[in-house]
Structures are given as C-alpha cells and as structure tokens.
Amino acid sequence: MTIRVGINGFGRIGRTYLRAAMDRVEEEPLDLEVVAINDIASPVTLAHLLSYDSTFGPLRRRVRHGDTAITVDGHEIAVSAERDPAALRWADAGVDVVIESTGRFRTRDSAALHLKAGARTVLLSAPGKDVLPPAVGALLQEGIDAAVILNALRALRVDRALRPALTPAVESLIHRFALEHADLQDVLDAVRDAAGRLSDPHGAEARAAVEEAHRLLTERLLPHEYAEEHELYPALAPALGGPEATTTMSRTHTEIERLSRRIATHLRLAHAGGGLVPEQLDDLRSCLYGLNTVLRLHFAQEEEGYFSLAADEGASPSGAKNG
Numbered sequence: 001m002t003i004r005v006g007i008n009g010f011g012r013i014g015r016t017y018l019r020a021a022m023d024r025v026e027e028e029p030l031d032l033e034v035v036a037i038n039d040i041a042s043p044v045t046l047a048h049l050l051s052y053d054s055t056f057g058p059l060r061r062r063v064r065h066g067d068t069a070i071t072v073d074g075h076e077i078a079v080s081a082e083r084d085p086a087a088l089r090w091a092d093a094g095v096d097v098v099i100e101s102t103g104r105f106r107t108r109d110s111a112a113l114h115l116k117a118g119a120r121t122v123l124l125s126a127p128g129k130d131v132l133p134p135a136v137g138a139l140l141q142e143g144i145d146a147a148v149i150l151n152a153l154r155a156l157r158v159d160r161a162l163r164p165a166l167t168p169a170v171e172s173l174i175h176r177f178a179l180e181h182a183d184l185q186d187v188l189d190a191v192r193d194a195a196g197r198l199s200d201p202h203g204a205e206a207r208a209a210v211e212e213a214h215r216l217l218t219e220r221l222l223p224h225e226y227a228e229e230h231e232l233y234p235a236l237a238p239a240l241g242g243p244e245a246t247t248t249m250s251r252t253h254t255e256i257e258r259l260s261r262r263i264a265t266h267l268r269l270a271h272a273g274g275g276l277v278p279e280q281l282d283d284l285r286s287c288l289y290g291l292n293t294v295l296r297l298h299f300a301q302e303e304e305g306y307f308s309l310a311a312d313e314g315a316s317p318s319g320a321k322n323g
C-alpha cells in the first residue's frame with residue numbers, strides 16, 4: 001500500500017525531504033508518494049525555492065506551480081497555507097504520515113494536532129519538547145549526531161591506491177597516536193559516565209565522577225591533544241597539501257580545551273560552595289555530554305582522515321579497543 005506523505009513546513013528540511021523522497025522512490029522499491037504540502041509561503045515562492053537550492057544546486061526536475069498545487073515532473077502535490085495544524089485537511093488528501101518540519105509544533109500536544117486533522121503518524125524534524133527526559137534526549141541526540149557524521153565520513157575515506165607517501169617517521173607518529181586513541185577510550189567513558197551521574201546530583205558519586213573525569217582529562221587527554229596539535233598535524237601537513245588541511249581539526253582542539261576549562265570552573269565553584277548547586281547542573285551536564293560527543297567525533301575523524309594514511313593496518317585502533 002502506498003504511504004501518502006504530507007509535509008508541514010516546506011523550508012530547508014521540508015524541501016530536502018521531498019528531493020530525497022523523489023530520488024529514493026526512483027532508485028528503490030519504495031511505495032511512497034508526497035501528496036500534500038502546507039506552508040505559509042505562496043506556491044510560487046515554494047516552487048522557486050524547490051527549484052534553486054544554494055546547497056544542493058538546481059533541482060533537475062520540471063517544477064510548475066498553480067494557486068493550490070505545485071507539480072514536479074508532472075506529479076501534482078496539493079499546496080495549502082494554514083498556520084494552525086488543526087485546520088489542515090490531511091484526511092481529505094489521504095495523508096498517512098506528516099513530516100512536521102516547521103520547527104514550531106514540537107510538543108506532543110501541538111504535533112498531535114496533525115492526528116486530529118486526519119494523519120496517522122507525525123515525524124518531527126527536530127527534537128521534541130517535553131517528550132523525553134533531558135538526559136535521555138541529550139543521549140539520543142548524541143547518538144544521532146555521531147551516526148550522521150560517521151556516515152558522512154565514509155565518503156571522505158582515503159582511497160588506499162591514492163594515499164600520499166609518508167616518511168617512516170610520520171608513519172611511526174601515526175602509529176603512536178592511534179595507540180593513544182585506543183588507550184584513551186576509558187577517559188571518554190568517564191566523561192560520559194560523569195554526565196549520566198548528574199541526573200542524581202545529590203549522590204556523593206556525582207561530584208566524585210566529575211572530579212575523576214576532570215583528572216583524566218587533565219592528566220591524559222589534554223596532553224594527547226596538545227601533542228597532536230604540535231607534533232602530528234605539522235608532520236602530516238606536507239602529505240595533506242599544507243597546514244590549512246588540519247585547520248578544522250585544530251579548531252576542535254580549541255573547543256575540547258574550552259569545554260575542559262568550563263568543567264574545571266564548575267568544580268572550582270563546587271569546592272568554594274561546598275558542593276554542586278542546582279543552577280550549575282544543566283550547564284555542567286551539557287559540557288560533559290558535549291565534550292564526549294566532540295571527542296568521539298574528533299577521534300573518528302582523525303582515524304578516518306589521518307590514521308588511515310598509514311600503510312600498516314595496525315595504525316587504526318578500531319579493530320582493537322576502540323568502539
């Protein structure tokens with residue numbers, strides 16, 4: 001049975017969904033059809049923005065518009081301009097699934113207005129508000145971010161046949177840092193563990209876990225990042241085409257240091273005040289979860305982009321301890 005989709009909010013996400021859905025339907029046995037779009041902008045504007053996208057380039061399909069519909073390669077999609085989802089007529093359009101991509105209806109109650117209008121399922125393009133407890137939401141977001149970026153990294157994987165030649169000294173530096181990544185996995189786990197324990201901030205364990213994570217960061221992780229910045233990246237620069245090649249990764253080093261300093265500031269405040277106070281918890285938790293995410297992505301990027309340049313299979317720790 002064909003899944004009939006309605007898109008509420010035809011902005012960047014709504015348009016990207018339609019582009020991707022039309023491509024996928026052509027490439028795979030996918031029985032799905034976008035039958036309706038609702039957006040407060042006019043059909044002429046929606047058609048124009050669909051046709052010309054500054055990120056994805058021009059749409060290689062013929063787009064036409066009328067007063068109540070746009071047509072893409074002859075396929076007609078009904079267009080409406082209701083601000084209130086409750087006033088939508090998804091049932092009349094036979095919509096099963098609504099992609100809610102206005103960014104405005106993110107609570108359970110407001111998203112459920114689409115169900116009242118006749119849809120069976122609503123998919124939010126942004127994190128739901130009040131749907132998950134903050135810590136679970138943060139963890140889920142972290143997982144999604146990591147999965148998306150790791151998937152994107154596959155496209156950047158270095159072709160073995162095209163590897164630049166490395167000197168034995170650079171190869172051995174890569175091996176050293178790859179091994180350090182494997183050794184540092186427990187530090188990443190400790191940072192994540194400390195963030196999780198803040199859900200019970202009154203337990204003595206919460207502050208002890210943050211103290212321990214901070215000790216591991218200071219004694220082991222930051223020296224590793226410092227050495228990468230000052231030894232590994234300069235050594236790799238000639239093979240990568242110049243020092244600019246590692247600029248983005250250097251910015252991540254700066255962010256890792258910034259978040260570590262912020263965690264240290266929270267601990268200083270806790271020492272001075274005799275413990276963590278409730279006003280600190282949200283920021284401290286987001287520093288720890290944020291740092292954990294940044295570190296995992298940073299490790300993955302270095303392993304994919306830099307460590308894979310070394311000929312020896314043992315250069316990447318992913319087959320050993322790394323998760």
Ligand SMILES: NC(=O)c1ccc[n+]([C@@H]2O[C@H](COP(=O)([O-])OP(=O)(O)OC[C@H]3O[C@@H](n4cnc5c(N)ncnc54)[C@H](O)[C@@H]3O)[C@@H](O)[C@H]2O)c1
Pocket residue numbers: 008009010011012013014038039040041082083084101102103104125126
């Ligand atoms: N752009 C991204 O990369 C990205 C990535 C992940 C999640 N998101 C999330 O997806 C949501 C949409 O993001 P976007 O970048 O597409 O935003 P956008 O501003 O480009 O699009 C929002 C669209 O909704 C329309 N709109 C506003 N109020 C409306 C209403 N009451 N009824 C119908 N249409 C209405 C606007 O006219 C606009 O076309 C946001 O919550 C955003 O956080 C965006």
